[in-house]
Amino acid sequence: MTVTVTAGESREAISSEELTVWRMLQRAQVRITRVLETDLLVEHDLALASYDVLTQLSESPDRRLRMNDLADRVLLSRSGLTRLVDRLQRDGLVEREACASDARGLFAVLTDDGAVRLAEATPTYLRGIRAHFLDVLDAGELRQCAAMLNKLFPAPAGEELPA
């Protein structure tokens, strides 16, 4: 059983099973993300994007990262990041610091308050991932999942998973 493609451009028809897999993937990802986001919001007044930024900073040397590098790691446009860091700075979780070697550049630096806030929120985050994702799959499935993801998006150098 295949999907009827009215205009025939694709080289090979896509079966409805394949299409369903894709749709389920979308649904699953959106719904898990939504649960995670509301949990973080309710318990720690922290959006998922904010959490990601804090995490990236905390994992970087000297708790700092150039805005540009940060934008690459977080799934956000440059302008989006500018504004997000604005908010985080307003809340005292992050500070901006000039870059000595390049006057155009700015560092986003995690403050102590930011680190505390991140530490508080992390259990919520991990619990969410565990409950809605990791716990549902067994070790084998997780490995398969990793393998597929490696094929889908060759990781940005240094983040690959061991086969």
Added chain:
Amino acid sequence: MTVTVTAGESREAISSEELTVWRMLQRAQVRITRVLETDLLVEHDLALASYDVLTQLSESPDRRLRMNDLADRVLLSRSGLTRLVDRLQRDGLVEREACASDARGLFAVLTDDGAVRLAEATPTYLRGIRAHFLDVLDAGELRQCAAMLNKLFPAPAGEELPA
């Protein structure tokens, strides 16, 4: 090697491999969706959400669906759907029709123009999915993926994939 969880709430530590799988999943999903969205936007001036609505309607009996049912199938809040249908109606792709049996209810109905537009956009959509998702995985991986998704989100009755 495990991630340091500062506040000890989670029952079991999450290994960094597990965390990486989750992060990759997020990245992959967001990036594929983004490519799909811009392709549809550039080639057919159609947002992904709009495409989903048109698809759902075209697959429903009489090309119509109650707003509420539609909101459940599309990943959108009720208010979001109201506005989206507003736009689609303005563009003549969808019409609203009163429901005889329930005066509160409204049907969203796919127009002929909407069907044409959908048919035009579908090859782009399918090509995107094929290129960025289906073609990258082999049949076995796709089956594994389906199995995992079934565990992650027990499909809403009638959409399950055969084992």
Added chain:
DNA sequence: CTTAGAACGTTGCACGCGCATCTACACAGC
């Protein structure tokens, strides 16, 4: 019949996002 409560859909509001644009700075070639 009346009334309480729930369900369907819409609207006011504030917010976050991306695109295009802009300024400031860097670095190459002359």
Added chain:
DNA sequence: GCTGTGTAGATGCGCGTGCAACGTTCTAAG
């Protein structure tokens, strides 16, 4: 030293989203 091209971030703008509140209609209980 200038000048042109490219890069780092910030900003104006419009758009799409969700939440909370609202009007309307359905349904059940008294």
